[in-house]
Amino acid sequence: MLSQRATRIKPSPTLAIDSKAKAMKASGIDVINFGVGEPDFDTPEHIKEAAVKAMKDGFTKYTPVGGIDALKDAIIEKFKSDNGLSYNREEIIVSCGAKHSLYNIAQALYGPGDEVIIPSPYWVSYPDQVLLNDATPVIVKTFESDSFMIRPEVLENAVTKKTKALILNSPSNPTGMIYNRETLGKIAELAVKHNFYIISDEIYEKLIYDGARHVSIASLGDEVKGKTLVVNGLSKSHAMTGWRLGYAAGPADIIKAMTNIQSQSTSNPTSITQKAAVEALTGPQDFIDEMLREFDQRRRYIVSELSALDHISCAMPSGAFYAFPNTSRIYGRRYGDKTISSSGDLALYLLEEAKVALVHGQAFGDDDYIRLSYATSLEDIRKGIERIREALSKLEVQG
Numbered sequence: 001m002l003s004q005r006a007t008r009i010k011p012s013p014t015l016a017i018d019s020k021a022k023a024m025k026a027s028g029i030d031v032i033n034f035g036v037g038e039p040d041f042d043t044p045e046h047i048k049e050a051a052v053k054a055m056k057d058g059f060t061k062y063t064p065v066g067g068i069d070a071l072k073d074a075i076i077e078k079f080k081s082d083n084g085l086s087y088n089r090e091e092i093i094v095s096c097g098a099k100h101s102l103y104n105i106a107q108a109l110y111g112p113g114d115e116v117i118i119p120s121p122y123w124v125s126y127p128d129q130v131l132l133n134d135a136t137p138v139i140v141k142t143f144e145s146d147s148f149m150i151r152p153e154v155l156e157n158a159v160t161k162k163t164k165a166l167i168l169n170s171p172s173n174p175t176g177m178i179y180n181r182e183t184l185g186k187i188a189e190l191a192v193k194h195n196f197y198i199i200s201d202e203i204y205e206k207l208i209y210d211g212a213r214h215v216s217i218a219s220l221g222d223e224v225k226g227k228t229l230v231v232n233g234l235s236k237s238h239a240m241t242g243w244r245l246g247y248a249a250g251p252a253d254i255i256k257a258m259t260n261i262q263s264q265s266t267s268n269p270t271s272i273t274q275k276a277a278v279e280a281l282t283g284p285q286d287f288i289d290e291m292l293r294e295f296d297q298r299r300r301y302i303v304s305e306l307s308a309l310d311h312i313s314c315a316m317p318s319g320a321f322y323a324f325p326n327t328s329r330i331y332g333r334r335y336g337d338k339t340i341s342s343s344g345d346l347a348l349y350l351l352e353e354a355k356v357a358l359v360h361g362q363a364f365g366d367d368d369y370i371r372l373s374y375a376t377s378l379e380d381i382r383k384g385i386e387r388i389r390e391a392l393s394k395l396e397v398q399g
């Protein structure tokens with residue numbers, strides 16, 4: 001019989017839709033995939049070369065569990081120059097992806113009776129990682145009219161004696177929204193006042209548009225820094241999803257516990273990947289600007305096309321690579337004897353009828369929306385939107 005823990009969670013819905021779309025494609029169906037959560041760019045050549053060199057040099061053995069010093073130092077330097085944060089090596093851990101760093105945090109901090117506040121819409125793994133560690137996710141809804149930032153007074157109302165942590169994600173997957181300094185300041189005050197941790201997932205830090213600025217909440221003062229674990233990684237910024245490398249920074253005692261946990265599960269992140277990561281962080285960064293220019297063009301295009309569809313509204317995201325249109329006015333419409341009454345119904349209808357894969361908002365805790373990744377070509381975006389337009393035109397009003 002399976003453990004209770006194993007039955008408490010579901011597989012990642014975004015990965016599930018992505019694999020369904022890929023399977024349809026493999027069987028010869030021409031699917032346009034807006035489901036993906038990874039850049040469609042290749043890892044830059046100089047980073048790959050660093051990995052090849054590591055292999056040829058025989059850097060193929062176990063390394064220290066929490067990462068090699070050269071990589072920790074590169075991460076420390078990154079925090080200093082990008083975020084104005086200073087850490088030492090004991091305050092850094094390198095893991096097999098940001099998701100793994102988040103999981104180590106969950107294992108080190110959460111337990112029975114603990115509550116972890118998660119603003120919705122949220123990234124799909126947050127609630128399940130809390131559940132896997134016997135704690136309770138407390139979902140707090142945020143609104144498009146607030147740019148999907150949690151209102152400090154609403155947050156304070158959700159805090160109880162059991163509150164262990166708040167998970168923040170800015171820029172956000174799925175909404176693409178960015179927290180401003182003022183709101184972060186108020187959240188930081190609450191964390192200090194009520195003594196809870198802030199888990200700040202900043203994986204989309206480099207993907208922001210229109211001159212917006214990313215602020216790490218840990219940089220707002222020593223007190224909040226002592227309550228914050230900053231999580232970041234190379235998957236999105238350097239198109240390195242398959243390499244599996246992420247990292248976290250925070251109080252030394254928590255990082256030490258996370259390192260102990262990692263030593264009993266995965267051991268060190270891949271030695272070769274760590275060498276590539278040093279190159280990614282310390283080598284030329286102009287690749288990011290090129291990728292960003294391309295994403296920006298697609299962002300404007302997909303948002304204007306989605307906004308032009310009947311009964312759909314779509315705010316302009318400031319970061320990441322997702323459009324998050326409100327589709328709730330479509331619900332209740334019919335197709336034959338079927339009624340589209342949720343984001344899940346709509347996503348399934350579009351996959352079957354339009355051969356377009358995207359993720360239903362319900363997977364992120366908000367049924368009024370769907371998520372489309374624009375980490376795909378402009379040509380695919382044009383074709384995909386056209387297919388969606390046609391499929392939507394076949395829907396009939398109930399009655």
Ligand SMILES: *Cc1c(COP(=O)(O)O)cnc(C)c1O
Pocket residue numbers: 037096097098099100123169172173201203233234235236241244245246
């Ligand atoms: C992609 C993603 C991650 C995971 O990144 P990995 O480093 O590949 O594990 C974490 N958080 C969010 C919000 C993401 O979208």
